Amino acid sequence: MRWCLFHAWVRRRDVPARIARAAVRSRHRLDAVLLLLCGCLLAVNAHAADNVLRVLAWPGYADADVVKAFEARYHAKVEVTLVDSDEALWDKMHEGAQPPFDVLAANTAEIQRYAQAHLLAPLDLASLPNTRRQLPRFRALSAIDGLTDHGSVYAIPFTYSxxxxxxxxxxxxxxxxxxxxxxxxxxxxxxLDYNSAQHNFSFTALALGYPDPFRLNGEQIQTITRKLIDLRRNLLTYYNLPEEAAAFFVQHKVALMFGNYGTQQVELLRRAGADVGYVIPDEGVLAWLDCWSMTSAAANRTLALAWINYMLEPDVSRLLTERQGLANTLAEPPESTGKSHILWIEPVEDIGKREALWSRIVSGDRPERF
Structure with missing residues (x-):
């Protein structure tokens, strides 16, 4: 309509034809520029849509503001899925023919499990320059069971407790x-007790004085099973997430809790106003070291590596400690546990058997049935 009015104006005003033609050409050039810009914007949007990173992690590892900063820097979209147990992590990794995730956070025992199942891809350390910021004990990857295999690195330490x-x-x-x-x-x-077959059998083994809580024989498993059944008498309930445990602890005036999340739970409870203490038992304590890994199904490995490297930046690591009360791998924790008997969790003798027994224990199955 506007161009019809323009041509009518040209005729009325008797504008020279060459001026009119120049105006038309200018309009055509403007239209071409606009079309080009629209095409570029569509291409950028299409690229952003394809530039998606699928993250599988624990609560507190990928907060919204941390994710947003990564998305802005790499012009990507990050989809975060959270889990509340090792069992849930394993199940998520087995949804569909291929792992539906690009990167995941898991403890060293689970990393070994995933690597043996060929679910992880080796990492290019040259693409992870922030590993040079880590404390020496976390840079010695081959000295930590489960992180390397046949010279390839499959996981980078991130946090521990x-x-x-x-x-x-x-x-x-x-x-x-x-x-x-x-x-x-x-x-x-x-x-309060954490809902986990692996950890309950292992910490009970320590309490009973067994030398290796990760490789139990049949008689030891039977003894531990009975002891875990006995524990039900004292329990308020089982918990999965640290926030859930904190709510139970405060609301129901809990006296004792097995702290699966360790210092993260202590921080949550103190913020909630609880007057709590934290101890490492004389018989020793289990400890987890969570790491970032890239899955074998990662569609954009460059972006996956960028995420792992980003997680080791000082600001991101500091937030992990400030918000979650968890240690990071760049700085020593305020309270050293160097003299404590700490056992990094390892793969267990028969996870299927432990989980089957644990399911019956949690469900309240009668002792005489075991």
Missing amino acids: TMGLIYDRKQVSVAPHSMNELWNPRYRGKV
Whole structure:
């Protein structure tokens, strides 16, 4: 319509034809430029749509602002899926014919499990310059079981914590020294336990004095099973997430808790106003070291490596400690546990058997059926 009016104006005003033709040519050039710009924008949007990173992680590892900064820097879209247990992590990694994720955070025992199942891709350390910022013990990758295989690196340490005892100082006047305190009759109905087959069998093995909590024989497993059934008498309930445990602890005035998330849970509880203490039992403590890995199904490996490198930036690592109360691999934690008997968790003798027994324990199956 506007061009019809323009031509009518040209005729009325008797504008020279060459001026009119020049105006038309200018309009055509402008249209061409606009079309080109639209094409570029569509191409950028299409690229952004393809530039998607699928992340599988634990709560607190990929907060919204951390993700947003990564997306802005790399012009990408990050899709984060959170899990609350090693079992859920394994299940998520087995949805469909190929792992539906590009990067994942898992402990060293699970990393070994995934690597053996050919679910992980080797990492190019040259693309991970921030690893040079890490403490020396975390740069010695071959010295940590499960991170390397036949010279290839499959995981980069990210965060870690011991799995000790958390207690209410008002109800437990003297700090407990053993995991066996979880079975103390005085705390009936006031104990919280983490819902995990692997860790419950392992920490109970330590409490019983077994030398290797990750490789148990049939008799030891039977003894531990009975002891875990006995623990049900003291339990308020089982928990999965640290936030869930904190809510139970405060609302129901819990006295003792197996702290699967360790210092992360202590931080949450103190922020909630709870007066809690944290101890590492005399018999030793399990500890997890969570790492970032790239899956064998990663569609954009350059972007996946960029994410792992980004997670090791000082600002991101500092946020992990400030917000979650977890140690990072760039700085020493404020409270050193160097003299404690710490056991990094390892793959267990028969995860299927442990999980089958644990399912029956949690469901309340009667003791005489075991």
